[in-house]
Amino acid sequence: MAEVIWGLATSHVPSIGAAMDHEKTQDPYWKPLFDGYAPAREWMARHTPDVAVVVYNDHANAVDMSVTPAFALGTAESYRVADEGWGSRPVPAVTGAPEFSDHLVKSLIDASFDLTVYQELDVDHGLTVPLSVYCPDPGERWPCAVVPLLVNVIQYPQPTAARCLALGRALGEAIRSFPEDLKVAVFGTGGMSHQLAGARAGLINQDFDRMFLDAIEHDPEKLAALTREEYIREAGSEGIELIMWLIMRGALGPRIRRVYESYHVPASNTAAGMVLFENLSR
Amino acid sequence: MSSTTPRVPGTYVFDAAENRRGRALNRLCGSLKDAENRERFKADEAAYCEEYGLTAEQRDAVLRRDWNRMMELGGSIFYVFKLAMVDQKSMQYLGGVFTGMTTEEFAQALKAGGRNFG
Numbered sequence: 585m586a587e588v589i590w591g592l593a594t595s596h597v598p599s600i601g602a603a604m605d606h607e608k609t610q611d612p613y614w615k616p617l618f619d620g621y622a623p624a625r626e627w628m629a630r631h632t633p634d635v636a637v638v639v640y641n642d643h644a645n646a647v648d649m650s651v652t653p654a655f656a657l658g659t660a661e662s663y664r665v666a667d668e669g670w671g672s673r674p675v676p677a678v679t680g681a682p683e684f685s686d687h688l689v690k691s692l693i694d695a696s697f698d699l700t701v702y703q704e705l706d707v708d709h710g711l712t713v714p715l716s717v718y719c720p721d722p723g724e725r726w727p728c729a730v731v732p733l734l735v736n737v738i739q740y741p742q743p744t745a746a747r748c749l750a751l752g753r754a755l756g757e758a759i760r761s762f763p764e765d766l767k768v769a770v771f772g773t774g775g776m777s778h779q780l781a782g783a784r785a786g787l788i789n790q791d792f793d794r795m796f797l798d799a800i801e802h803d804p805e806k807l808a809a810l811t812r813e814e815y816i817r818e819a820g821s822e823g824i825e826l827i828m829w830l831i832m833r834g835a836l837g838p839r840i841r842r843v844y845e846s847y848h849v850p851a852s853n854t855a856a857g858m859v860l861f862e863n864l865s866r
Numbered sequence: 867m868s869s870t871t872p873r874v875p876g877t878y879v880f881d882a883a884e885n886r887r888g889r890a891l892n893r894l895c896g897s898l899k900d901a902e903n904r905e906r907f908k909a910d911e912a913a914y915c916e917e918y919g920l921t922a923e924q925r926d927a928v929l930r931r932d933w934n935r936m937m938e939l940g941g942s943i944f945y946v947f948k949l950a951m952v953d954q955k956s957m958q959y960l961g962g963v964f965t966g967m968t969t970e971e972f973a974q975a976l977k978a979g980g981r982n983f984g
Binding site for chain 1: 869871872874875876877878879880881882885889892896898899937942943944945946947948951956957958960961964965972975976977979980981982983
């Protein structure tokens with residue numbers, strides 16, 4: 585049977601990808617961030633999954649805002665790297681896991697999570713930057729196949745945080761019911777606190793972020809109880825991306841071990857957080 | 867009862883109504899992902915705005931690069947940023963414009979730990 589071996593929560597700021605693509609990771613501005621990633625990367629490199637389910641949002645790149653699915657899952661054999669207007673990132677195309685995706689769609693819709701299904705999808709920085717956080721030098725191909733799980737976080741009403749945690753739990757069950765012996769990692773991406781526009785642009789709320797980093801491990805129910813207004817007010821209009829971390833957390837079992845965490849301000853306009861959990865309740 | 871769109875001071879909360887209001891503006895900005903469209907836009911910005919059916923206010927905001935006004939007229943930051951990229955402006959530049967700071971001041975505020983609203 586398939587099992588969830590670890591979960592990674594990480595910001596997906598485009599400039600983190602750009603710093604890697606343009607070899608700026610040793611610049612004084614970026615070095616502390618990338619130094620913070622190093623131990624987690626070493627651990628993940630020793631625990632390679634067969635498939636990663638990457639929970640992320642598109643940023644008006646591949647998903648036109650004429651349609652706004654609340655939750656969506658990719659079922660394609662491969663996903664192209666989106667051109668966001670400055671050329672595609674120089675990273676490998678993403679290989680899908682179509683049979684596993686089909687199983688997840690059936691299981692989740694059977695469990696009353698009515699997902700939109702993408703048979704074709706280009707993936708933007710929301711997905712590729714977390715893959716680069718995991719694996720900085722993939723060479724010709726990423727070390728694992730990928731299932732994209734999209735969440736609407738950019739148009740109100742976003743799904744509630746409670747619904748995200750519940751989806752994560754159903755996702756965990758769906759993964760564990762897949763009959764093949766797959767090792768699966770789940771990525772929750774986005775955040776931490778940041779706001780790009782308005783008079784509060786540049787908002788960072790370190791107290792909220794620290795609270796979130798602790799509670800995502802010990803008390804996800806507390807985070808699931810926060811309203812969308814509270815996320816927007818406390819973490820900023822884009823900080824509500826943090827609800828996607830709850831999907832990752834839900835997919836892990838109750839017993840987890842914090843392998844490593846890092847928190848750094850700023851990555852351009854954003855507080856960059858990363859936390860890696862080993863799943864002990866497989 | 868359904869929820870209402872949160873109102874948070876100093877914050878644009880983009881919802882379906884804003885999406886509808888900003889649709890033409892956002893479609894135009896989104897089209898600028900393609901190099902060919904960028905060239906056509908640069909050749910005649912007003913005609914390009916006409917083609918996308920912008921309101922007069924949206925058109926003027928685009929032509930004047932009035933970034934605050936674009937946001938007030940239904941712009942989504944993820945689309946509006948595509949136009950900024952045509953001008954080779956960064957998100958930190960926009961952050962400065964939104965907050966009345968220079969790009970350097972805005973970047974410095976982030977480096978100092980970000981802007982705190984208690």
